[in-house]
Amino acid sequence: MQLLQFVLFGVLAVEVAAVPFPSNHVLHERRLDAPKAWIKRDRVAESALFPVRIGMTQSNLDKGHDLLMDVSKHGSPKYGKHYSPQEVAEIFAPMQSSVDAVHDWLSSAGIAGEKISQSTNKQWMQFDASAFDLETLLNTKYHIYEHTETGKLTVACDEYHVPAYIQEHVDYITPGTKLVAPFKKTNEDPELRKRIFGVTSGQKLPPLLKDLGMTVEALLAVPELQACGTVVTPACIKALYQVPIGSKADPSNALGIFEDLGDVYSQEDLNLFFATFAQSIPQGTGPKLEAIDGATAPDAVLQAGAESDLDFQVSFPLIYPQGTVLFQTDDPVYEADYVYEGFLNNFLDALDGSYCSTVDPLDPPYPDPSNATGAYKGALQCGVYTPTNVISISYGGQEVDLPIAYQRRQCTEFMKLGMQGVSVVLASGDSGVAGPAGDGSSNGCLGTGKIFSPDFPANCPYITTVGSTTLPAGGNATDDAETSTTRFPSGGGFSNIYATPDYQQTAVSSYLTNSPPPYDSYSTTDNGAIGANGGIYNKGGRGYPDVSAVGDNIVIYNKGAPTLIGGTSASAPIFASILTLINEERLAAGKSTIGFVNPTLYAHPEAFHDITVGSNPGCNTTGFAAAKGWDPVSGLGTPIYPSLLEVFMSL
Structure with a gap:
């Protein structure tokens, strides 16, 4: 009401x-x-x-893509010569x-x-x-x-x-055409804009959380790296991607992590995790809070959100002594009964005052007009925080649920961040070729229930979208045995709004030619002909994910207890951590940050482990199949850190 x-x-x-x-x-x-x-x-x-x-x-939106490519393409003479926030504001x-x-x-x-x-x-x-x-x-x-x-x-x-x-x-x-289902706190509704499913009534653990299956003592007694096919620890991740121990603590190079929907980490959980799996990290280490519009953090251990705990527990062991910054949005009063339709705008507002609008009715109004205890009475925060060099986001929804113009406006903002040297990394979703079920249809698909439903903002061509992989039971971290995840289907497909961007044209064309999906397709932009001629996916769309990283059987502490967790929510901060380490080395060498990385990634597929086994089923189909080269299941594959570092240090 x-x-x-x-x-x-x-x-x-x-x-x-x-x-x-x-x-x-x-x-x-x-x-x-x-x-x-x-x-x-x-x-x-x-x-x-x-x-x-x-x-x-x-203004100049038609020039924005080329301006971004000028500072992002590996062969450009302007590579790394990023724009200041003031220059970007004036251009657009x-x-x-x-x-x-x-x-x-x-x-x-x-x-x-x-x-x-x-x-x-x-x-x-x-x-x-x-x-x-x-x-x-x-x-x-x-x-x-x-x-x-x-x-x-x-x-x-x-x-x-x-x-x-x-x-x-x-x-x-x-007011316009937008209809988006209201969403609730993580522990109340399983169909959120999150990449980690929330607890539903009567369940002890969400679908993507599961029991560790052994005591921590028993796990630690197994020789290092031999249990990675069952339980993925920080040592497993480092071995998988050949990640070295961090050596620098540049205060300008903290990893930014976005959190929303009332999901807040617990410092007690972080301390338990560090004491068990990352003992080189001092007790009490945690992110710097950049609270947005009344947000608070950390939370009591029994209230801790699995998503936020996961983000920091997978990233800190990879980047320490580099720090992290937590961009936590929205006050607890709004989170308790969230009826507004806006998503990510408040976060983008806080980074860019020129984007910020105090009058958009799609987003929560500030000061909070309610009289509830704890309601945030401050003004909407506009341009108050500096974006970090890398930002990891693990939230999203169905592309079809949001007006095209609304999505394009946000996607343009990610393009602007890229122009300023910021890398935005996003989880691709955990529903395969479908979107989250419940709002658009019972199975998260379009039309007859068989048309694939792309994700937002994974569809944005100015974001690096990350899919998930897993190690088979008995596998170890050194045998290159990763496949796409099987306990849940990694999100992937083709946008119905954005055309295939130039930096991935060759990779997408190669996939469609050499490993054609066994389905009829259509070609559209702006949702113009979804399902035309019986097609169920858009062969002319922006393909995602771009890359992948391990995303299942990750061990974390949540609510004071060790457990396993899965989701592309794990994969995104892992890949974001690797980009943070690359920035660490470039900054130490007097170079710029790497910014929007997709053009360089697609130009160097040799810097990835190619994932060729698996699929991402949904919409009453087996989805797409992993294949040699880029595919809409695992993207280019999983990172080889030394190879990626060599590529970016040469620029």
Whole structure:
């Protein structure tokens, strides 16, 4: 009810002349199908008041890809000559012509000029309007939608229109077409935007957690590296990828880790893990907290989140004495009953004030308007933290659940981070070729239930997406026996929004030619022809993952006890740690950070163990198959640290 109450808030409506729908309007955004978890209810009352926000098109976006490639391609004379945050902001600020065009359109439609304002970051035009006036302005109809599982209500339209001459100046408008299921804290709902499943009612352990199967004493009694096929320890990871002991402690080179959804690490768990498996790390060692919008950390041991515990327990032993930075978002009051649809925006806001918008209704408002004890009463934090050189993210959802313009706006922000020398590493998901089940369909697939559903933001071409591998029982860390994971299918596939980027064209083409999937395909961008001609995957899309790392049977301490955990949530911080070590060596040699690494990775497949066994089933199929070279199961393969270091040190 929270959003509906906000929409009906008693504020004077803006007076807009009720005029017939202009003939020069064109379709700007349309939702293909409402997710099955939503039921369309009544039309919104004509007098209901909407906070209208128009995201204006940033300038030079058509040049952004080339600008990023100039500083990221291994053969470019500009390699490593990254941009400052100020330079990036100036390059992409909306053009004055866009600001003027949108303002003139609204004024000509009858909205009083004093009612229209531009956000402080220049990217949003904002005003309030009644449902009747906004429907007239955009030639649309707004309905109340009810989420069947939670009873939560939201307001959306199926499509909306703008004048043809305005379309090039507008990214997207809210309220708009977006319908995303509300999500809860980790221990309440198994279908989260996480890569580690939460505990469901009646279960002692989540699906990707399992008992250690032996005492810690028995494990430690096994000769080092011989039990890696059963239990993966820090020593196993180092041996698998030939990672040396860290030697430097450059304060400018801490690894950044993003956490959300109320999942918070426990220092007691870290201490237990260090004492058992990484004794060179002093007790009390933990991440530096960069709290975003009222977030808190660490948590009491019995409340500790498995995701956050995992991220730090796999990364610290690889990078120490380098440090970590925890970007923890959102205050506990919001996390207890999270009904807002935004994802990652608050984090990006905190890093880039030019991206930040205090008026986007898709995200939690700050100061928190509630009277709940502990509610964060500070302003939304904009541009308050410096991004670390490498950032690891282990959260995501279905591409189809989010408006294309919303995704593109965030993906552009990751492109900007790459231009500044930041590497963003993301877990590819644990559902194979499907998305998380429950919102789009019962099996997380599209259309008839057999069309593959790509992940967001794994689909973004400016992120390094990481799949997961496993060692077979009895395998060790030195026999190159990794396969794709079998206890859960590693996420992988092809985006329906983004075309295959130039840096992976050769690799993707080779896979489709030499190891063609046994399914009909289609070719689209912007969700234009999903399932055309009976196809179930987009052969023309951005392929993911880019790389892989071990992601199952990882031993951690959680809630004070040792256990095994699995998920691409383990793989992402492992690969991010390896990039952090490479930056450590480059910085010591007076070189720049490596920034966006994908072009260099695809140019050097010899720096990876090629994973050729396994698949990622889903959508009533066996999914894609691992193959020689890049594939949409394991990407280029798992890293060989000395080889990757040699490549990047030569640049």
